Amino acid sequence: MSALIRHLLALASGLLFGLGLIVGGMSDPAKVKGFLDLFGAWDPSLALVMGGAVAVGLIAFARAARRERTWTGEAIELPPPGRIDGRLLLGGLLFGVGWGIAGFCPGPALVALGALGSGSEAALIFVASMLAGMWFHDRFLARAA
Amino acid sequence: MQIAWSQFTPLHALIGGQLIGLAAALFLLGNGRIAGIAGIVASPWRALRQRGWAGLSGAPERSRLMFLAGLLLAPWAWRVFAPWPGLTVDVGPLGLVAAGLLVGVGVRMANGCTSGHGVCGLSRLSLRSLLNVLVFMAAGFATVWLMRHGLA
Numbered sequence: 001m002s003a004l005i006r007h008l009l010a011l012a013s014g015l016l017f018g019l020g021l022i023v024g025g026m027s028d029p030a031k032v033k034g035f036l037d038l039f040g041a042w043d044p045s046l047a048l049v050m051g052g053a054v055a056v057g058l059i060a061f062a063r064a065a066r067r068e069r070t071w072t073g074e075a076i077e078l079p080p081p082g083r084i085d086g087r088l089l090l091g092g093l094l095f096g097v098g099w100g101i102a103g104f105c106p107g108p109a110l111v112a113l114g115a116l117g118s119g120s121e122a123a124l125i126f127v128a129s130m131l132a133g134m135w136f137h138d139r140f141l142a143r144a145a
Numbered sequence: 146m147q148i149a150w151s152q153f154t155p156l157h158a159l160i161g162g163q164l165i166g167l168a169a170a171l172f173l174l175g176n177g178r179i180a181g182i183a184g185i186v187a188s189p190w191r192a193l194r195q196r197g198w199a200g201l202s203g204a205p206e207r208s209r210l211m212f213l214a215g216l217l218l219a220p221w222a223w224r225v226f227a228p229w230p231g232l233t234v235d236v237g238p239l240g241l242v243a244a245g246l247l248v249g250v251g252v253r254m255a256n257g258c259t260s261g262h263g264v265c266g267l268s269r270l271s272l273r274s275l276l277n278v279l280v281f282m283a284a285g286f287a288t289v290w291l292m293r294h295g296l297a
Contacts, residue, residue, distance in 0.1 A: 003204050009175030010208040014215020015222055017168035017180060017260075022223050022230070024161020025154055030233035034152055036289035041149035045158040050263055052162020053169065057268025060170030067174070076177040082256070084273050091255025092262075092277040096284025098247030101240050101292070105248060105259050106182040107216065112232055114217030119232035125241040126248075133249020134187050135194065141254060 002072040009071075018111045024049040027111045029103025029119075036100055087143065102126055169264055176208050181261020182216075183252035185209045251281075 018027075025031040026049055034043030064076050082088070099105050104112070104126045112123035169180040189209050192200030201210065220229055236244065252258045255277050257266060262281075266274020 003207075006176055006204065006208055007211045009171060010211035011215045013168045013172035013175065013180060014212035014217075015168075015219050016171060016215070017165055017182075017212075018216040018219020019223060020161045020164030020166075020168055022161070022219060023164060024158050025230075026161065027220075028230065028232040030235065031152070033235070033289055034149060036285045037293055038286045039146055039290050040293055041152070042146050043149045043152040045152070045154050048155055048158035049162040049165065050259075050267075052159040053166040053264045054162075054267045056163050056166025057169050057264055058270075060166070060173055061265070061268045064173050070177040071174055074177050076173065078269070079179065079256075081271070082273055084276060087254050088256075088273060088277050089280050091251045091253070092280030093251070093284045094247045095251030095255060095258060096281035097288045098244040098249075098251060099259075099281065100285040100288025101247070102234065102236050102244035104234075104241075104244060106186055106252065107258075107260055110182070110186075110213065110216045111219055115220035115229055117220070117229050117231060119234055122234040122241055125238055126245040129242045129245025130249040131186075131190055131245075133246040133251075134190060134253050135249075136246070137250045137253035138187075138191060138194075141250065 002074075005072055006070075006074070017107065018114070020049075020053070021108055021111050024052075027108045027115075029108070029112075032105075032108070033100075033103040036103070106130065165260070165264060166268070169260070169268070172212065173265075176212075178208075179261055179265045180212075181257050181265055183258040183261055184256070185212050187253060189213075255281075 021027045025045055031043060032046060035046035068076055070076055109123045109126050112119050113127055172178055172180040189201055189206045192206050257277060262274035262277040
């Protein structure tokens with residue numbers, strides 16, 4: 001029973017997340033690139049999306065730190081503090097370049113894919129390539145255990 | 146740097162952002178996990194590659210797949226109330242492939258993306274996430290500058 005509730009909560013989370021992206025305009029790569037066009041015609045909207053999200057997130061994570069358990073009683077699994085290393089920074093660099101090229105990152109690309117409208121073919125190519133990139137990393141670039 | 150006032154949508158941006166924050170809070174308190182899309186995609190993808198369909202049978206992966214289903218269905222929920230706003234992509238297939246590959250490698254290497262490190266990491270006051278965010282933002286700014294102004 002609690003597994004079903006967790007699955008439904010997960011579905012609701014994804015739905016809400018996607019709606020947030022759409023409302024915020026982040027499902028449109030043109031709007032994302034408008035933010036990244038810092039030295040051109042700059043659209044600050046993405047900064048406010050991030051700001052709005054973090055404003056709510058700060059409260060949520062502060063609560064979670066005290067609770068340690070989910071509403072259905074499972075442990076809250078937060079990633080342990082990791083190292084600040086080259087992988088963190090190089091990964092950020094590669095991600096940022098890819099993001100800048102297409103204006104897609106994982107979430108918005110999936111929303112665009114699900115829309116099955118214009119732009120969904122582009123999202124499909126991006127997502128397929130992203131999956132390939134993830135495979136490539138795990139196969140050849142993963143940190144040796 | 147000039148602000149594109151005609152494109153700036155502060156109210157929608159703030160509301161959309163808060164919905165995203167709410168979604169992350171819901172996933173955290175309901176499923177006990179970080180709403181980092183890169184990880185939510187990468188985990189079942191890797192489970193599928195390493196263990197086939199059996200890899201997707203456990204509750205953790207099932208929850209992630211449900212989250213992804215929610216993302217994919219969001220435009221349809223939206224369409225109940227308003228027309229789909231559509232999107233504009235200004236790169237061709239080659240650019241999309243390159244971008245996808247870079248994003249796929251990059252988010253795995255850094256173990257996070259705009260939602261994982263950006264929204265959740267910053268909300269947790271993670272220095273590690275802040276550094277990742279600063280780097281990917283700088284890279285994004287530089288890339289768009291190059292594409293729109295540097296190589297023009």
